[in-house]
Amino acid sequence: MISEDIIMVVCADLANQVRGKGFPASERETRVLRGVGWVPTNSLITCFNTIADGPFGPLGDLLLIPDERAEVRVAFDDGSAPEHFMLGDIRTLDGAPWNFCPRSILQTVLADLLSEAGLQLKVAFEHEFWSVADEAVPWSSFGLGNFRRCAEFGRTLLAALRSAGLTPDTFLPEYGQDQYEVTVAPSTGLRAADECVIVREMVRAVAKRTGRKVSFSPVVNEGTGNGLHIHISLVDRDGVPCTYDANGPSHLNPVAGSFFGGIRKYLPSLLALTASSVVSYERLQPHRWSAAFNNFAENDREAALRVCPVIGLEGCTAEAQFHVEYRAADATANPYLQLAVLARAGLQGIRDHEPAPTPTTGDLSLLTNDQLAKIGVVRLPSDLQSALDLLGKERLLRLWFPGEFIDVFLAHKAGETAFLQDKDTADLRRLYAEAY
Numbered sequence: 186m187i188s189e190d191i192i193m194v195v196c197a198d199l200a201n202q203v204r205g206k207g208f209p210a211s212e213r214e215t216r217v218l219r220g221v222g223w224v225p226t227n228s229l230i231t232c233f234n235t236i237a238d239g240p241f242g243p244l245g246d247l248l249l250i251p252d253e254r255a256e257v258r259v260a261f262d263d264g265s266a267p268e269h270f271m272l273g274d275i276r277t278l279d280g281a282p283w284n285f286c287p288r289s290i291l292q293t294v295l296a297d298l299l300s301e302a303g304l305q306l307k308v309a310f311e312h313e314f315w316s317v318a319d320e321a322v323p324w325s326s327f328g329l330g331n332f333r334r335c336a337e338f339g340r341t342l343l344a345a346l347r348s349a350g351l352t353p354d355t356f357l358p359e360y361g362q363d364q365y366e367v368t369v370a371p372s373t374g375l376r377a378a379d380e381c382v383i384v385r386e387m388v389r390a391v392a393k394r395t396g397r398k399v400s401f402s403p404v405v406n407e408g409t410g411n412g413l414h415i416h417i418s419l420v421d422r423d424g425v426p427c428t429y430d431a432n433g434p435s436h437l438n439p440v441a442g443s444f445f446g447g448i449r450k451y452l453p454s455l456l457a458l459t460a461s462s463v464v465s466y467e468r469l470q471p472h473r474w475s476a477a478f479n480n481f482a483e484n485d486r487e488a489a490l491r492v493c494p495v496i497g498l499e500g501c502t503a504e505a506q507f508h509v510e511y512r513a514a515d516a517t518a519n520p521y522l523q524l525a526v527l528a529r530a531g532l533q534g535i536r537d538h539e540p541a542p543t544p545t546t547g548d549l550s551l552l553t554n555d556q557l558a559k560i561g562v563v564r565l566p567s568d569l570q571s572a573l574d575l576l577g578k579e580r581l582l583r584l585w586f587p588g589e590f591i592d593v594f595l596a597h598k599a600g601e602t603a604f605l606q607d608k609d610t611a612d613l614r615r616l617y618a619e620a621y
């Protein structure tokens with residue numbers, strides 16, 4: 186059959202769906218300059234493909250302009266069409282960043298962090314997901330037997346990630362039944378969020394070609410949740426690590442202490458931007474190894490902010506390894522917005538000379554609200570609506586984003602939750618599992 190190469194220019198939108206338009210690969214040069222036409226109302230298409238009520242209606246035109254630095258072309262050499270897409274920015278017709286483009290929002294925040302504090306973010310996303318092949322298999326957490334059964338999937342995934350320009354780090358059968366995890370090496374700034382999108386798309390691309398179903402939804406069934414853990418450190422303009430201080434509180438240097446202090450402080454209000462769906466809040470409960478409080482702790486996998494361990498072996502310097510993991514995140518939120526809001530909260534912490542957070546110890550779910558208040562910790566919002574209410578109320582947080590961004594985000598989420606009315610828990614889980 187005759188065929189011609191198509192490139193998709195795509196963006197991860199407010200629903201964290203990757204959507205865009207295709208053009209002939211032969212038109213690449215022109216499309217990189219002019220992009221393709223895009224529509225404001227697309228930002229109101231929910232993960233269930235309904236359109237939320239919002240300010241745009243049928244009016245307006247935009248451009249989705251591909252970024253050559255974020256091009257992926259992976260040929261699987263199995264007779265299937267290559268995966269060929271470019272991540273892009275949504276701009277107005279005169280080329281200015283559009284206020285509701287998550288990728289442009291992140292670029293502005295990162296520029297502010299660099300100009301105000303001389304800092305960049307170095308980030309690795311740890312992705313957990315659920316995947317099944319046709320036959321149901323007995324499961325052994327982290328088991329070599331499970332690895333053997335999914336070896337073809339894992340090997341093809343690693344090759345696809347490498348061919349897409351990423352550096353695979355780990356692939357494993359995780360603790361939960363049919364649960365997997367994949368990580369790639371950390372990268373800096375915008376590229377880290379781009380890679381977050383690319384990793385998920387490669388997992389989906391390989392799953393399709395190896396006859397597997399896959400979902401990154403935080404809660405797919407009765408079993409273990411799928412987290413997205415965001416490992417963050419600060420580096421300077423030249424990429425030199427600047428988070429660690431051997432004598433600092435929890436080994437944080439003063440600026441990193443303020444940065445993570447800011448995130449901890451604003452965590453309840455910003456949570457809806459890092460865990461954005463109804464099912465997110467089934468995962469964010471005590472004893473699920475996720476995060477249920479706005480706490481910071483050392484080596485504790487139930488902390489929202491976990492100071493990760495430093496390996497003392499030869500050739501491993503503490504400065505280069507030291508980082509903090511944000512665990513109150515999942516794949517129903519947009520990674521550009523996740524990094525944008527964490528960087529904004531961190532920058533606010535630096536501006537306000539926020540003290541380094543005091544690490545908590547023990548099981549916080551055993552404490553009363555008064556006892557929690559004494560250690561300056563609160564339970565995180567326990568459902569999406571409460572998280573959205575807090576987001577809407579935080580005046581400062583609105584100022585971290587352009588124009589009416591927060592209102593449009595809230596309108597989008599109102600459309601998503603309206604669609605779910607009258608659905609029971611099993612339906613909710615199934616719908617989100619299909620969407621993500």
Ligand code: GLU
Nearest residue numbers: 409410411412474475486
């Ligand atoms: N599955 C857990 C979560 O929902 C995380 C397990 C782990 O620490 O890797 O975040």
Ligand code: MG
Nearest residue numbers: 311313359366
């Ligand atoms: Mg894990």
